Amino acid sequence: MWTFAIKQKMTAAILLFTVIGLVMLTNMREQRIATRISTAVTSIYEDRLVVAQYILRLSKQMDGVITILEKEEAEVTARINSHLAEVATLNALYEKTILTEMERANFETFKQLCQTISVKNKNGDHTAALSAARNAGDTLQTLSSIQVEEGKNLLDEVLDMTRFSNMISYLELAILIIIAVIIQVLVFASKTLIGIKKPTNENLN
Numbered sequence: 478m479w480t481f482a483i484k485q486k487m488t489a490a491i492l493l494f495t496v497i498g499l500v501m502l503t504n505m506r507e508q509r510i511a512t513r514i515s516t517a518v519t520s521i522y523e524d525r526l527v528v529a530q531y532i533l534r535l536s537k538q539m540d541g542v543i544t545i546l547e548k549e550e551a552e553v554t555a556r557i558n559s560h561l562a563e564v565a566t567l568n569a570l571y572e573k574t575i576l577t578e579m580e581r582a583n584f585e586t587f588k589q590l591c592q593t594i595s596v597k598n599k600n601g602d603h604t605a606a607l608s609a610a611r612n613a614g615d616t617l618q619t620l621s622s623i624q625v626e627e628g629k630n631l632l633d634e635v636l637d638m639t640r641f642s643n644m645i646s647y648l649e650l651a652i653l654i655i656i657a658v659i660i661q662v663l664v665f666a667s668k669t670l671i672g673i674k675k676p677t678n679e680n681l682n
Contacts, residue, residue: 488663492656503649510642517635520575525628531571532621535587538564539614542594546607557598557606564591580623587616 538560545556568588576584590613597606 488659492660492663496653496656499649499652503646506645507642510638514635514638517631517638521628521631521635525624525631528571528574529621529624531567532617532624535564535567535571536614536617536621538567539610539617542610543607543614546603546610549603553603554598554601557594561591561595561598577623577627580620580627583616583619583623587613587620590616 542557542560545553545560568584568591571584590609593609594606594613597603597609
């Protein structure tokens with residue numbers, strides 16, 4: 478009887494340690510997931526939303542270049558250089574963000590086109606400069622599409638991590654409930670054993 482009671486206590490102790498271990502593992506897992514979610518959300522803001530603003534401003538500058546070249550307005554060279562100076566500033570900011578392989582390839586193409594515009598503008602070849610400006614505008618459209626796609630991918634990643642975390646949490650809750658029930662059964666059985674007394678030896682006359 479006492480051997481059985483000891484086994485019950487050992488089983489209960491093991492289950493309690495299991496609960497403690499499960500809680501600790503859950504806490505560490507939640508911290509890792511929280512860190513990953515924070516990184517993904519930060520990337521959505523810094524590398525997608527902010528970059529989308531850069532692309533919008535670059536597009537406005539490039540539209541200005543195209544308008545000047547199409548209308549052949551006065552002081553073409555100086556005005557285009559002014560737009561290109563703003564473009565260079567925005568490019569420097571853009572380059573500090575995290576770029577995907579496809580995004581970097583298109584961004585490098587855009588910078589090369591900006592260089593072409595600058596050279597052709599300096600040489601007075603406004604037709605070639607206009608062609609490069611239009612190509613640069615198309616490249617910006619491609620970069621804009623990449624932002625939307627990558628932003629969606631990051632959002633899907635966050636949602637997947639959240640769903641996985643919820644699923645694991647429900648599973649862990651179920652395991653904890655089962656362990657709690659088993660412990661209660663063991664405690665109840667232990668009390669029952671304690672309540673059973675051995676019959677006392679009576680002196681026989």
